[in-house]
Amino acid sequence: MAEDISSDTDNLPARPVCPNCIHPINKRDDFCPQCSAPVGLAVTIDPFKRIWAMGFLYKQAVNSRINGFMLVGMWLIMLPLILQMTNFFIEGMSQVLNGRAVFPSTYSRILYGPAAIVPALLLYKTTKNYRQSRVTQLPDEDEDDC
Numbered sequence: 231m232a233e234d235i236s237s238d239t240d241n242l243p244a245r246p247v248c249p250n251c252i253h254p255i256n257k258r259d260d261f262c263p264q265c266s267a268p269v270g271l272a273v274t275i276d277p278f279k280r281i282w283a284m285g286f287l288y289k290q291a292v293n294s295r296i297n298g299f300m301l302v303g304m305w306l307i308m309l310p311l312i313l314q315m316t317n318f319f320i321e322g323m324s325q326v327l328n329g330r331a332v333f334p335s336t337y338s339r340i341l342y343g344p345a346a347i348v349p350a351l352l353l354y355k356t357t358k359n360y361r362q363s364r365v366t367q368l369p370d371e372d373e374d375d376c
């Protein structure tokens with residue numbers, strides 16, 4: 231009986247699937263047509279496709295169930311960005327207040343500062359998502375102990 235099943239599956243053509251949603255993909259696909267997960271070999275090397283891959287990662291961190299490893303990774307990526315952007319803003323404002331403003335660099339620093347809201351929001355939503363994931367996981371952990 232088991233040999234019949236294995237002989238049937240051996241005759242099927244092998245087709246790659248998305249590791250995220252198990253949707254069939256083509257070998258040359260860079261992103262899954264179903265869930266847009268990065269599945270290509272060079273997606274994280276190509277500068278433009280890398281942006282989409284990072285966007286998928288951030289979308290997963292905010293919307294789907296994540297573990298502590300993912301949360302720590304997001305903090306390690308986003309916190310230095312927030313600190314750097316805030317530091318640029320403070321430096322730009324101090325240059326303006328001290329009368330030492332230089333046209334392009336000072337004002338670009340001031341404009342760069344408020345953009346820190348983007349990584350801060352991502353970090354907030356990821357942390358909130360992780361905390362909600364833990365709350366919904368607790369009953370499952372109790373069932374495993376039984």
Ligand SMILES: [Zn+2]
Pocket residue numbers: 248249250251252253262263264265266267
């Ligand atoms: Zn997929």
